[in-house]
Amino acid sequence: MNNYILSIDQGTTSSRSVLFDLDGNIAYLEQQEFEQHFPKDGYVEHKPEDIWASVQQTITAVMKHLDPQRDKVIAIGITNQRETTIVWDKITGEPIYNAIVWQDRRTSELCNRLRVAEKEDLIIKKTGLLIDPYFSATKINWILENCPNAREKAEKGDLIFGTVDTYLLWKLTSGKEHRTDATNASRTMLFNIHTQEWDSELLELLDVPVKMLPEVMDTSDDFGIADERYLGYEVPILAMAGDQQAALFGQTCFQSGMAKSTYGTGCFMMVNTGDKVLESKNRLLSTVAYRLNGKPTYALEGSIFIAGAAIQWLRDGLQLIQKADETELLANNTSLDHGIYMVPAFTGLGAPYWDSDARGAIFGLTRDTGIKEIVTAGLQSVCFQTKDLQKAMEADGVRPQVLKVDGGMVINSWLMQFLSDVLGAEVDRSTISETTALGVAYLAGLKAGVFPSLESLAASWNCDRRFVPNMTKLKRDELYAGWCNSVKKVQSGGE
């Protein structure tokens, strides 16, 4: 009998189902994109039924690779785009509104009111987060205020809320389980990361009835049993984790000070801070990295909203390239002295600026600026934004020796070398690119007892390539100063 763990990785633009063997190798992977909806400026939505259909289809497709006589899935782990908010009817199972995606800015007015009411310190203290439309709380509030009869039904206990993990669990267990894990709960702005409980003061402030909220479990836990109609037999769901936390786990960053950065649609840099919540003085987030046996491990996080999405824009918006991988050759043929800066603040700026009114710009254009310079500036913007996070982390006293990287962009070696040059730090690319799925497979496998310990997992991590800085400090400082100037020009309170 061959045993497998199924990771369901539900991301912003696509869903993946990945079967891992019990040595942590990818056996089979199926992926499906789904539609993005932008009904108004600043609005980003998904249809919950599209999310669920894409997950179901990838599960069905990946299971086709297995022989039911010989192969068995022994556990499921779910990892997901975080913060994205769904509210549905407990009886009918129907969502009352589309999923409001993490990138959505519609609640910036409510966020401003909370800031004016001087609630930011309280929120930082309890949740480790800042006031921003990014997190789930103001999105739930918006749904309750704007959908017919929603508030009344929620007060009666007829409506329930979930981030995408919770919604998928509810679907897979045919409505039996309404649960989340501590990492996802820590992104709602309603969860007290110190007490590990929903916070009644914040629930009152955001006007969210406690009855709507899922039970919060450990990251590795008995979440429920997937109905036999999905895999052909019942399978326990033994892990759930937000995708960035799962990537940290998959990169085996188990010790305080270990860091990873994931380059997909956005970029999320996280450093393990052990059993301590680090209160950032530089507008970074403190969050739950994972919770095992009731014991939380924390992380410091810098979230950048646009990374690979800038390359998508160069491809689909400006049509300067046809495929993302063309960017590497173009950058290889461009001098670093091109003088162009692109600030991709399409949906405002995330950490450490948190400026939802900033908008993107390209600076330094001359008559000889061509496609390759603009594309190179797009790639460089991802590295400069990471440098912003590195500086903020350093100012908080956190200095990781090495940055482990993953996500769709890291295949671009020019980008990784420039990242190492700009950071002045070593950058390690792991052999497994699906670190997010791997992380939640590890978490499920720990619960199933097939992986003995964190140490054994850490020993299995392999480096594909290490990038070492190869740029003078003078050049690095000069390039970065140009970036800082450009950012100042796009900030809403800027020049």
Ligand SMILES: Nc1ncnc2c1ncn2[C@@H]1O[C@H](COP(=O)(O)OP(=O)(O)O)[C@@H](O)[C@H]1O
């Ligand atoms: N060779 C490349 N160079 C630069 N960017 C790339 C390259 N290949 C893919 N990308 C970018 O990586 C992103 C996809 O990464 P992925 O981790 O799959 O994203 P997500 O999980 O957020 O949907 C896309 O935004 C794409 O533009």
Ligand SMILES: O=P(O)(O)OC[C@H](O)CO
């Ligand atoms: O789905 P991704 O990979 O773009 O990740 C989204 C993040 O979880 C948002 O916080």
